[in-house]
Amino acid sequence: MDDAKYTLHSNGSLGISDSETADSGVYKVAISNPHGAATEEIKLEVLSTDLIIIKHLPEETVLMPRNDLNMSILFNATVTSMEKDFTISLGHSSRGIYEDLTEHIVYEMTKIDRNDHVITWKLDVLLPYPHSQSSGDITLSVGDSHNGDITFTHIVVGEDGYNVAPFFDPVPKSVATFIGDNVLIDTKAKGSTPLMVKWYILGTDSPGFTEIENDGKYEIHSNGSLSIKNVLKDGNYWVVISNSAGTTSEDVKVSTVQRTDLVIVKPLPLKTYLIPEKDLHLSISVNASITSTEDITLSLGRSLRGVYEDLNDYITFNISETTEQFNNVEGSGKIWNIDLELPYSFSQASGDLTLSVGDSHSGAITTTELIIQPEDDLSPFFDPVPKSVEAHPGEDVFINTEAKGPSPLNIRWLKSNPLSGEKQILNDSEVNIYANGSLSIPDVQKEDEGTYIVELSNGNGMTSVEIELKVVPRDLVIVQPLPEEINLEPGEDLQMSIIVSATINSKSDIKLSLEFSSKNVHKDLTKYLTYKHSDELDTILSSKEHAGEWLINMTLPNPHCQASGDLTLTVRDDHSSDVTSTHVII
Secondary structure, eight states: OOTTTEEEOTTSOEEESSOOGGGOEEEEEEEEETTEEEEEEEEEOOOOOOOEEEEOOOSEEEEOTTOOEEEEEEEEEETTOOGGGOEEEEEEEETTEEEEOGGGOEEEEEEEEEETTEEEEEEEEEEOTTTTOOOEEEEEEEEOSSOEEEEEEEEEEOOTTSOOOOEESSOOOOEEEETTOOEEEOOOEESSSSOEEEEEEEOSSSSSEEEOOOSSSEEEOTTSOEEESSOOSOEEEEEEEEETTEEEEEEEEEEEEOOOOOEEEEOOOSEEEEOTTOOEEEEEEEEEOOSSGGGOEEEEEEEETTEEEEOGGGOEEEEEEOOOOOTTOOSSOEEEEEEEEEOHHHHOSOEEEEEEEEOSSOEEEEEEEEEEOOGGGOOOEESSOOOOEEEOTTOOEEEOOOEESSSOOEEEEEEEOTTTOOEEEOOTTTSEEOTTSOEEESSOOGGGOEEEEEEEEETTEEEEEEEEEEEOOOOOEEEEOOOSEEEOOTTOOEEEEEEEEEEESSGGGOEEEEEEEETTEEEEOGGGOEEEEOHHHHHHOOSSOEEEEEEEEEEEOTTTTOSOEEEEEEEEOSSOEEEEEEEEEO
């Protein structure tokens, strides 16, 4: 017996390494002792299935100019083949010239079926433009560790005489517009000619869609786009293009917005004191009926003693929608925050600063007086300004800032009581307050969540900033899943283990469910599953939420595990879940 090939175990079992078809046959085992002898014969069949493509590429693929080439095939391979064991290659040949395109492709493999010892794989391959833009023969090769298969298609880059099904490029998209404006629903109908384009509108006077005709309100352009004049209400539209190769369609919605004049609801302050050697930061809020932040235009200028200076080239700004409420808001627009920055080298001069804000039909201005303040007279300020923080339970939170201004500086941190509104002064026994004003909270928990206030004062004044601390649990994640495959002896219990990362209060917060499926048969095995967490869980957890990694050992007892098929294990806590699966072979 080849000792490298065969292993005879002390309990009488026989191990065969690196099995091959040549190992198939009848094996006989004999055991004896002083009381007698016994023999058994076992038949071993080593299955071998060559990789075979079962859904090939089409004989011919018509590709429109400047388009990527997308291909898809199906192939069968033995169950022992893993995705990493496959090799994919792609080549192009035309007029005797061959080009290897493997380095340009992107592909994805998906298991779609399993039958005994064979897996059916779906292979999606993308050859991007411009590497796809040559007519000729494409050869796609797929191989595993012992064999392979190939498939071909003839590429024709779209020309007259070839029947290409219709398609949109670009695809028409839903649009928002102001009441009374004109709108263009832009698209291009492509494919083999002749192409027929029809637009429909969902009628309000009669059910169903009504075909649109070119008239004073609507214009269907030769490329398939649709223009609508004087849009007064919302509408649902449907465009259909067809040729001898087929038909395709898209749904489009036109939404209307009531236009109101832009209004500044939070203007610049009357006076702005410039801090020496610091950039100037300004912030305003406007109410505007716009469909995009790109519809807002800004201009900034400074005037002093009749001399005007345009500062537009030096500003940077950010526009964002906000839910902040203002009492002086009228109309149907939305509130937008505008944060603006003027660099130090251009901001360090006194004068009147004027900020103009406009949209496509209206505008408004706000002004502030710039004053250069002697450094000794400066009020205290934060640089950087502390910001709100989001953290997971068990993490250390650090709120970064730096208190600046003439000394002495007095720093105080407080926390607001969400029920009474009272502010509690924080001290070093609860948190860490640093000399520069920063704050750290070790091992943050849900009860630490809330509004924090930092106050800074000196002889020239006082300033304060509110910060929100939000403590959110981590999503449960399986960090060590089940193996891809489990081989189980007849009559054995199925032993499994996983490791999960979770934020929980106690081990009872983790719930498991188990499902079995094979050949369209599905069964819930949860009630037969027993499991326990590692001892580490009991010793580490306290009364607070704790984030950590937990080992879970599971047993599915015989006979509920005695069938080959797929097991799907779902792990849940009170707010999230994760899934892992394995294929069981008896």
